[in-house]
Amino acid sequence: MNFHFTEEHRMIQGLARDFADKEIRPLSKEIDKSSNVPAELIKKMAELGFMGIAVPQEYGGAGMDSIALVIAMEEIARACASTATIMTVNNSLACEPILRYGNEEQKKRFLTAVASGKLLGCFALTEAGAGSDAAAIKTTAVKDRDSYILNGSKLFVSNGQRAHIAIIFAVTDATKGHKGISAFIIEKGTPGFSIGRIEEKLGIKGSETVEFIFDGCCIPQENLLGHEGHGFKVAMDTLDAGRLGIAAQSLGIAQACLDAAVRYSKERVQFGKPISNLQAIQFMISDMAMEIEAARVLTHRAAYLKDRDGRFIKEASMAKLYASEMANRCAYKAVQIYGGYGYIKDYPVERYYRDARITTIYEGTSEIQRLTIAKEILK
Numbered sequence: 012m013n014f015h016f017t018e019e020h021r022m023i024q025g026l027a028r029d030f031a032d033k034e035i036r037p038l039s040k041e042i043d044k045s046s047n048v049p050a051e052l053i054k055k056m057a058e059l060g061f062m063g064i065a066v067p068q069e070y071g072g073a074g075m076d077s078i079a080l081v082i083a084m085e086e087i088a089r090a091c092a093s094t095a096t097i098m099t100v101n102n103s104l105a106c107e108p109i110l111r112y113g114n115e116e117q118k119k120r121f122l123t124a125v126a127s128g129k130l131l132g133c134f135a136l137t138e139a140g141a142g143s144d145a146a147a148i149k150t151t152a153v154k155d156r157d158s159y160i161l162n163g164s165k166l167f168v169s170n171g172q173r174a175h176i177a178i179i180f181a182v183t184d185a186t187k188g189h190k191g192i193s194a195f196i197i198e199k200g201t202p203g204f205s206i207g208r209i210e211e212k213l214g215i216k217g218s219e220t221v222e223f224i225f226d227g228c229c230i231p232q233e234n235l236l237g238h239e240g241h242g243f244k245v246a247m248d249t250l251d252a253g254r255l256g257i258a259a260q261s262l263g264i265a266q267a268c269l270d271a272a273v274r275y276s277k278e279r280v281q282f283g284k285p286i287s288n289l290q291a292i293q294f295m296i297s298d299m300a301m302e303i304e305a306a307r308v309l310t311h312r313a314a315y316l317k318d319r320d321g322r323f324i325k326e327a328s329m330a331k332l333y334a335s336e337m338a339n340r341c342a343y344k345a346v347q348i349y350g351g352y353g354y355i356k357d358y359p360v361e362r363y364y365r366d367a368r369i370t371t372i373y374e375g376t377s378e379i380q381r382l383t384i385a386k387e388i389l390k
């Protein structure tokens with residue numbers, strides 16, 4: 012394994028860092044306050060190729076690899092975790108399954124538009140009664156000549172309001188358990204497809220989280236993604252890739268916490284000297300820095316394995332589990348170092364603390380990651 016970045020990786024890191032510093036960070040407080048990432052910002056990211064980094068150029072992407080994707084994700088999340096959520100959902104949960112399971116027609120029609128950022132995509136698996144137990148979904152898709160009729164609802168869909176297309180999962184044969192689930196691509200505006208609740212959340216406020224309702228929604232059979240009955244596999248494979256994105260997002264949040272803690276501890280004077288002189292603060296900063304490095308190695312290695320031999324389930328879960336829990340520890344320490352100032356909105360660590368919290372939950376809780384790791388080791 013090579014610990015040096017390639018020229019291409021250095022280039023995407025520089026580009027993403029520069030864009031995040033100049034265009035995203037100045038807006039991040041307002042994004043949180045207004046619960047909205049401006050569409051104009053996403054448009055600029057699309058122009059830089061950030062919405063389909065690992066998608067081949069012939070399908071509208073930047074034609075880079077998964078390491079480039081996690082490097083860029085970390086830089087964007089370091090400036091604004093909400094913006095990073097929009098980016099990771101589009102790259103990993105919308106582009107990835109179409110690239111992997113879509114036919115040529117679907118790639119030309121949907122992937123090209125989503126990877127180039129002309130359209131945005133989202134992913135709808137979770138339901139009120141099916142979170143960690145993803146195979147328990149109840150939304151149905153009934154074949155009717157050359158169409159499918161969808162009925163049911165989906166919960167907690169990230170980017171669900173702004174997305175133009177959705178990858179959704181529904182039961183096509185209730186007698187077959189997880190082998191009776193199929194994946195579909197659905198376009199916004201399809202009659203019978205509407206948005207229900209828009210959730211009020213603790214963090215990641217700039218990326219909306221919504222409910223989808225399907226009421227006799229008729230979609231053409233050409234929108235079946237992969238084969239009938241293979242939807243659970245599509246969902247699991249997609250989430251493996253998505254977990255790399257959340258690991259990278261967690262890294263970005265953690266790095267932002269460390270950056271802020273270092274800056275503040277050098278400025279804040281107590282007992283006649285900057286608090287960075289105090290061993291109690293130094294120990295927290297050391298632990299943050301060490302854990303970030305460890306998470307980065309896990310994340311980059313999982314991305315490397317994804318690109319090389321395709322088998323990275325365990326490594327993706329390890330990276331997601333470790334990086335997300337680490338980000339929460341870093342956010343806790345950053346608030347602790349800021350003291351009372353960490354608890355108010357004048358400084359960004361209060362937002363980092365709230366934004367970090369979901370990373371151990373979405374795209375599979377820490378408990379599901381542990382199950383997945385154990386299953387891979389014990390099989």
Ligand code: COS
Pocket residue numbers: 136137142143144145146167189243244247248250251324373374375376379382383
């Ligand atoms: N990657 C690829 N395939 C996977 C997989 C993974 N991470 N996890 C399970 N599978 C496959 C299994 O290999 C099995 O394949 P076969 O049908 O060929 O045997 C199939 O999926 C069913 O696996 P399993 O029997 O383990 O299914 P369970 O229903 O017991 O549990 C878990 C599956 C819990 C792992 C799954 O439901 C899960 O990941 N849940 C979390 C869902 C999630 O992340 N939701 C967040 C949505 S985005 S907010």
